[in-house]
Amino acid sequence: MDRSDKPRVVLGVSGGIAAYKACELLRRLTESGHDVRVVPTGSALRFVGEPTWAALSGNPVTTGVWEDVHEVPHVRIGQEADLVVVAPATADTLARAAHGLADDLLTNTLLTARCPVVFAPAMHTEMWEHPATTENVATLRRRGAVVIEPAVGRLTGKDTGKGRLPDPGEIFEVCRRLLARGSAPGRDLAGRHVVVSAGGTREPLDPVRFLGNRSSGRQGYALARTAVARGARVTLVAANTSLPDPAGADVVPVGTAVQLREAVLKAAEDADAVVMAAAVADFRPARYAQGKIKKREGREPEPVALVRNPDVLAELSAARPRPGQVVVGFAAETDDVLANGRAKLARKGCDLLVVNEVGEDRTFGAEENEAVVLGSDGSETPVPHGPKEDLADTVWDKVVHMLNAG
Numbered sequence: 001m002d003r004s005d006k007p008r009v010v011l012g013v014s015g016g017i018a019a020y021k022a023c024e025l026l027r028r029l030t031e032s033g034h035d036v037r038v039v040p041t042g043s044a045l046r047f048v049g050e051p052t053w054a055a056l057s058g059n060p061v062t063t064g065v066w067e068d069v070h071e072v073p074h075v076r077i078g079q080e081a082d083l084v085v086v087a088p089a090t091a092d093t094l095a096r097a098a099h100g101l102a103d104d105l106l107t108n109t110l111l112t113a114r115c116p117v118v119f120a121p122a123m124h125t126e127m128w129e130h131p132a133t134t135e136n137v138a139t140l141r142r143r144g145a146v147v148i149e150p151a152v153g154r155l156t157g158k159d160t161g162k163g164r165l166p167d168p169g170e171i172f173e174v175c176r177r178l179l180a181r182g183s184a185p186g187r188d189l190a191g192r193h194v195v196v197s198a199g200g201t202r203e204p205l206d207p208v209r210f211l212g213n214r215s216s217g218r219q220g221y222a223l224a225r226t227a228v229a230r231g232a233r234v235t236l237v238a239a240n241t242s243l244p245d246p247a248g249a250d251v252v253p254v255g256t257a258v259q260l261r262e263a264v265l266k267a268a269e270d271a272d273a274v275v276m277a278a279a280v281a282d283f284r285p286a287r288y289a290q291g292k293i294k295k296r297e298g299r300e301p302e303p304v305a306l307v308r309n310p311d312v313l314a315e316l317s318a319a320r321p322r323p324g325q326v327v328v329g330f331a332a333e334t335d336d337v338l339a340n341g342r343a344k345l346a347r348k349g350c351d352l353l354v355v356n357e358v359g360e361d362r363t364f365g366a367e368e369n370e371a372v373v374l375g376s377d378g379s380e381t382p383v384p385h386g387p388k389e390d391l392a393d394t395v396w397d398k399v400v401h402m403l404n405a406g
């Protein structure tokens with residue numbers, strides 16, 4: 001591909017220790033066919049030097065507005081960008097961006113860009129939680145920028161808390177989705193709180209065994225990731241998944257259906273939409289053996305008695321803890337897919353039901369799937385075979401439509 005055909009991404013880097021992780025983000029962006037112009041702040045260069053950014057991007061690197069003035073870089077770089085991503089975004093850079101300052105090339109670029117803008121903040125917890133930062137982030141979000149919530153974990157030094165730069169691979173996913181949606185900013189979930197459940201519950205029989213299912217959580221994670229990219233605050237209730245946390249989502253790990261119910265209902269209290277993508281066990285063993293169940297020579301095993309689990313989707317659909325809340329269910333069916341889906345939609349009382357056909361080698365764990373989204377208004381939207389993110393975006397399109405109509 002000719003360089004001029006490639007989507008243009010500006011990678012803003014500000015002065016935090018996490019600047020070194022932006023090298024990985026840069027590598028992913030260039031390797032996936034983007035023309036990346038790195039615009040570091042002066043202090044970012046104290047952490048990672050200019051030659052590294054230039055070599056990895058294949059483009060010139062400047063921090064100020066006084067180099068190559070004849071090319072008017074302080075205006076051109078922002079105008080030509082298809083996406084600007086600032087990673088890491090320090091408290092200082094967020095403040096300068098929120099106040100519209102233009103004292104270096106990065107802030108000039110942010111003022112001239114009309115494409116989607118993503119900030120991936122990284123700083124100490126105290127700085128992130130300071131009212132000044134909170135207000136700056138709210139201002140940027142109100143204006144349409146995607147500000148990814150920092151991750152929780154080890155910070156510089158010995159302390160831990162909220163403020164880590166999310167995994168570069170996950171920041172890359174946010175960028176990729178925003179670029180895939182074209183220049184029209186896909187931030188139609190800004191200001192909304194959405195809850196997504198993902199994965200499969202495990203119902204313990206004894207300390208080493210459980211009844212489980214084959215759900216990988218990929219569809220739920222795709223829903224969380226796409227909702228972040230569209231500007232939502234996302235709570236992801238994750239049952240037994242082993243996928244990296246989607247950047248910017250608040251992940252609540254759970255094990256059993258009962259734990260999942262508690263986490264989903266709590267998060268749903270102020271949610272605009274709840275999407276139940278998790279495979280929740282309908283039954284659990286009636287009895288939990290405190291010690292490992294042993295085989296006994298010459299004796300048949302005891303049958304496992306089961307009891308019903310609460311139906312979280314049906315409960316939520318009936319309760320609607322917040323007026324106008326949109327509730328979405330998923331149905332995995334093996335036969336009579338559409339007829340069973342319609343019946344299930346009515347039975348559960350949700351607004352939308354995503355029906356897909358499953359089998360041993362279909363859908364579970366795969367990167368792609370196909371489905372039909374059924375609406376309680378009688379609508380039927382087929383989603384052709386494709387990435388789980390495409391299905392996720394179709395679901396959010398419908399959710400946004402319902403929220404805006406309601």
Ligand code: CTP
Binds near residue numbers: 312
């Ligand atoms: N679900 C739930 N709580 C349960 C079981 C399922 O909230 N105890 C939700 C799932 O998250 C999914 C939807 O209900 O969104 C459909 O689940 P599925 O297992 O396919 O449907 P069932 O109600 O189990 O119906 P059937 O057994 O007839 O397939």
